[in-house]
Amino acid sequence: MLLPAIILITLALVFYTIGVWSERAQKTLKPWHTVFFGLGLAADASGTYLMSLIADANRAAGVEPSILNQVMAISGLVALILMAVHFAWAVIVLVRQRENELHSFHRFSVVVWAIWLVPYVTGALGSSLG
Structure with a gap:
């Protein structure tokens, strides 16, 4: 069960990183960025669930x-909650289509991504050190 959890959480890193840094580079939030935020959230939530089963065992x-x-x-729980808020807020910003929000959203994205890295x-490190 550890290997699937590691794969899912690493996929979360890949998806979330693509979404966050593409959005920052393009300087405006686009729907496909939000898709990657959602994929990252889903992969992270799934991997976290598997990790919780391992911890319980x-x-x-x-x-x-x-x-x-x-x-x-x-920190993982905090990051997962922030990812969910980030995803929901991205959807709201896309629906509202306010230019200032679309162009400043990347600041929030980078902060959440950095917190998620913790x-x-x-x-x-915990797995490597035993």
Whole structure:
């Protein structure tokens, strides 16, 4: 179950990075960016679900999570919520079609992406260090 979780979360990184940095480079929010935000959110939520099953199994076996894994769990939840808010807000901005919002949305995107990297990196480190 670990390999599918890692693949899904890495796909989330790829999708989200494409959406965020393409939007920033083009300096305006477009529908296809929002599709990539949604794909990233779906992949991250699915990978997070699988990771939670692994964590539950480890706890049931008496394995205590490391500090890095605890940081990953908390920051991961925050990041997942931010990704959902980011996706929903992108849809709202696209529906409203206000030029100033379409052109400034990338600032919010980059902040959410940077916050999302915290659980990704701590999760990778936590798994690598055991």
